Every structure is written in C-alpha cells, then in structure tokens.
Amino acid sequence: MVPEETHWARVHASFERQGLMRHFGARLVQVEPGLCVIALPYSDKVTQQQDGFHGGAIGALADIAGGYAGLTLTPAGTEVTTVEYKINFLAAFQGGELRATGHVVKAGRRLIVTKADVIHIDAHGKESPCAVMQQTLMSIPKTY
Numbered sequence: 001m002v003p004e005e006t007h008w009a010r011v012h013a014s015f016e017r018q019g020l021m022r023h024f025g026a027r028l029v030q031v032e033p034g035l036c037v038i039a040l041p042y043s044d045k046v047t048q049q050q051d052g053f054h055g056g057a058i059g060a061l062a063d064i065a066g067g068y069a070g071l072t073l074t075p076a077g078t079e080v081t082t083v084e085y086k087i088n089f090l091a092a093f094q095g096g097e098l099r100a101t102g103h104v105v106k107a108g109r110r111l112i113v114t115k116a117d118v119i120h121i122d123a124h125g126k127e128s129p130c131a132v133m134q135q136t137l138m139s140i141p142k143t144y
Contacts, residue, residue: 007031007032007033007072008031010071010072010076011028011031011036011068011071011072012028012031014068014071014079015028015038015064015068017144018064020060021038021060021064023045024040024043024045024046024057024060024061025040025041025043025045025046026038026039026040026041026061026064027039028068029099031068031072032072033072033073034069034072034073034103034104034107035069035072035101035102035103035104036065036066036067036068036069036071036072036101036102037065037099037100037101037102038061038064038065038068038099038100038102039097039098039099039100040053040057040061040097040098040099040100041096041097042093042094042095042096042097042098047094050092051094052092052093052094053092053093053094053098053120053130055087055089058087058089058098058118058130058131059085059087059131059133061098061100061118062085062087062100062102062116062118062131062133062135063082063085063116063133063135064100064102065100065101065102065116066085066100066102066103066114066115066116066133066135066137067080067081067082067102067114067135067137068102069102069103069104069114069116070102070104070107070112070114070135070137072104073104073107073112074107074112074139075139077141077142078139078140078141078142079139079140079141079142079143080112080137080138080139080140081137081138081140082135082136082137083111083136083137083138084135084136085133085134085135085136086133086134086135087131087132087133088131088132088133089130089131090129090130090131090132091120091128091129091130093120093122093128093130095122095123096120096121096122096123097120097121098118098119098120098121098130099118099119099121100116100117100118101116101117101118101119102114102115102116103115103116103117105134109139110138110139111136111137111138111139112136112137112138112139113134113135113136113137114134114135114137115132115133115134115135116131116132116133116135117129117131117132118130118131118132118133
C-alpha cells in the first residue's frame with residue numbers, strides 16, 4: 001500500500017499544474033486512497049449572470065475531485081483522463097464555498113468509475129447539497 005503522504009504529494013503536484021483551478025482559487029483539502037476533496041471559494045471568477053456559482057465551475061470542480069480520487073488508485077507513471085461524466089445540479093448558491101468530494105466506485109485496469117458530491121457551505125457553516133456527478137476515467141501514461 002502506498003503511504004498516504006505519497007498520495008497527497010502526487011495529487012498536489014498534479015493539482016498545482018491545473019491552470020483553471022489556480023484561476024478559480026480552488027484548494028486541495030484532503031487526499032486518501034480512492035478519495036479527494038477540493039474546495040472552491042465564491043468569487044466573481046466562478047459566477048454566472050445571476051451571481052450564483054456557474055454550472056461550468058461546479059462541473060469542473062466535481063470532475064477534478066473525481067479524477068484525483070481515481071488517480072490515487074493508479075500506478076506511478078500514469079495519469080487519468082475523463083471519458084465522460086453526468087452531473088445533476090440540485091440547487092444554486094451565492095457566497096460561501098463549494099466543496100467537492102470525489103470517491104472511487106470501482107477501479108478497473110483501464111476504466112475507473114467515480115462519483116462526486118458537491119456541497120455548499122455558507123458563512124455560518126451550514127452545508128447544503130449542490131450537485132452530484134458520476135464519471136468514467138481512463139488511465140493513461142503520464143506525459144510530463
């Protein structure tokens with residue numbers, strides 16, 4: 001079994017290369033085998049015209065959390081890429097932050113199925129469901 005700090009280091013190194021997540025101000029919160037949590041604070045960089053979190057930002061957050069959960073279960077020297085995902089938006093939110101928790105449902109040799117739950121956390125710490133996603137990943141050779 002790979003030590004937990006190695007999972008964190010591997011995911012963190014890849015996360016730091018994510019220009020979109022840097023631009024959005026997202027941060028890595030937790031990494032364990034088969035699990036990844038990423039937070040996205042509310043800002044004008046992630047809003048739509050009605051000042052709520054944009055669905056594209058929510059989808060990207062869920063996709064990346066699920067992807068990194070999958071990455072923790074792949075061999076060294078590999079990456080993952082998203083083959084497809086389906087997302088359901090449950091409610092719209094302003095302010096606070098979103099937190100996406102990606103979990104591996106099943107990891108095969110070539111394909112990995114994950115899910116991600118996205119919650120909104122308001123200024124008082126109240127948590128509310130925002131979106132749910134299911135995703136299929138493919139393991140590929142690392143090219144950088």
